[in-house]
Amino acid sequence: MTAHIRPVCAVWVGMVCLVFCSRLSGMKAASICGNAQAECHFLSLANLFDRVIQHSARMHGISNDLHSEFELYFLPSKNQVSRVGRNCHTSNILTPNGKENAQRIEREELTEVIMKLLAAWRDPLWHFHQSVARNHRFNGYGSNKSLEMSDMAHELRKGVQKVVEKMQTLGVISNSVGGLASPEALLAADGSGWRFMKDSDLLYCFRRDSNKIQNYLKILKCRIVPEHGC
């Protein structure tokens, strides 16, 4: 009797595993969308938008923390002449500065602005993290945050790219929106003005730009899929 139990058990376990794995793979393959295809596309677009907005909010939060910490420890005196001459390297990107402006411009243009901003910050953030890690300017907490910030900017860029692709497949925006390899993006990324920026200015500029990105994404979502939580 006992001699039979072991092989039987093994076979049983094997069968269970097989069933389970097949179910898992089946689950991966199954999509949220069922029959109503059109509604489902818009629903998943709204879902994508929510995700990127959440991501951008978190990124802005981190940049805000870093900036305040930096100001607290490294710039105790508020009145500094250098602050007058602050100039972000993304100043050349024309961004809508108000609600009406943001609502007035085209969707494609707004999307382009977001993409440009994200592209412009890829390298500076990475170098900032390198300098922080190398010089031990911050404590460990700050160093972790700078890395996180850099990673999040990267992830957000990919996420927004996905959203753009989705929008293009749905026909919401035209295909003229440049991707990552668009000339504007490359130009912005190539600009080496950021190398000479001070850390404080860099943090200040990025905090502002991350807030812009978050707001633009929210406005874009409410323009394209307004019925899903606006």
Next chain:
Amino acid sequence: MSLLAPSYLRDILKRCSSSETLRSNKQLFHSIEADLITLLLLLSVRLCASPPGKPVLIGCRSPEKETFTCWWEPGFNGGLPTRHRLFYEKEGSEEVHECPDYWSAGKNSCFFGKEQTSIWVEYSLTVVAFNALGNTSSDLFKIDDVMKIVKPYTPENVTVLVNDTANTPYLCVSWNHPPKVDTKSGWTTIKYELRVQKEDNKPEIFHPNKKNSFKVYNVDPGATYTVDMRCQLDQSSWSEWSTASVVKIPNYFQNEKPFWILVSIFSVIPLLATICIVVLKRKFVKQWLLPPVPGPKIRGVDVQLLKSGRAEDVINALIGNQNFPPAAAWMDQTEEYLLVSDSNDWLLTDPYISQKKKSLVIPAGVQLEIQCRTSAPAQSDCENAEVGKDGKVEPDHLAQTKESVLNVAAPSVSSGSKEAASGNAAGPTGYVDIQQHKGTQGAGPNAAQWDYSWVKEVNGETIFILKNEDAAAGLDVPGWEENTAADYSRVKEVNGDDVVLLQKHDSADSSCKKKEDRSAEWTNQKAKSRHGSDCGKGACLQIAGNGYVDSVPRFYVE
């Protein structure tokens, strides 16, 4: 006109030199006095007049992230009417702009409308105070980002309702978004904070997810709660707290007091009644609740008698009332049977038998069937003694039956009729076959547990034994075949007075036979036995009556 103008002095001198006398001198004196005072005043004013003091910009606020307002505090005005003007510069351009609206937001304020407001742009503000003597500028006031000065108004129409349906009361708080805030376009994300304070305890903070309503569940009846709210736009500064609403939860226990009083009254009355009943009928209740457990008791045995310890009484008590195992009873009976002879006197005078008349104990559930030979079918002369449950047969009844049987049987011994083939052969032996079931002949093959040979007839010293395979059709010999498998052997032949020839075990054959097919064949054993004993087959054992061969044979021969 200057006080010290020469013309003025000339006039004064003229007046002094005039001939208008004292009257005019008095007048002159008064006028001089007034003039002097006026002169002094004007001097003082002239000396204290100054350019205006430095105004101070207090702060700016944007309630909805689309416009903003700035306020300043004017300095000392220098005794002269002053005027304040605000100038600002935006980041990235050197152009200086002036405040577009000085009036909308009240005194000493500047309101920037939608067109003038740019988010994510640095503003540099200055307020300049102007008066007749000069102007003074305030310090530069910088707004890094309009996002930093965002502070919404309080939520509107905060109403609190006490909802006391069901058993759990809760507070239902509802509100509207602050005025002028655009929540639909996605430009701002508004977040609310609700504060609930119970009387003087520490306030509790909630963050509602819904836009307009919230339910507070953990409220205590009878307590007073203070509820207020504030909101926030996109991680900006929190607004002020709204005006507090004070609510009191009604106390349910008080409302339901009469109900509970009634309930308690109505439950107390049956309780008291139950107690009275229980107390009055104590014994009855006790008996019903805890019935007395009967002690062990042997029927017919007097416990007191046993306790007294007399040996005779004990023996009588115990033996007389006990259910002996059937074997012993049968043994006695077999003794009995073999003792019997033709003469009734002998039978009746047997002391043992007379003693036995007392009580014949037969196992329970057994039907004692005694059939008469003379009248086989009719049962009028016969007695069917049915044994009761306790296994005890009425002694009188049995004695009668026995006697009758014996009496009846005696004359017919020699007849050797076949009538007794049916049922039990009840000769003068008084052999009683105990069957475990009621029934007539041919009853089912239920177990008669006894392996007996049927004694058909006793002829003097000859005992006619019914052979198994020749069993009569009507004979009720249930279980013969089965029981041969037990320790007993069947008697094949009785050889003389003290020799019994046992049959070999051929139960297989016999079991196949149906009982109905059996035919009674009486064999005269005696005749055979004269020729010689045939002890070769099987064992030679001494007979013990009815074919039941016991290990300890007892054989009585008259």
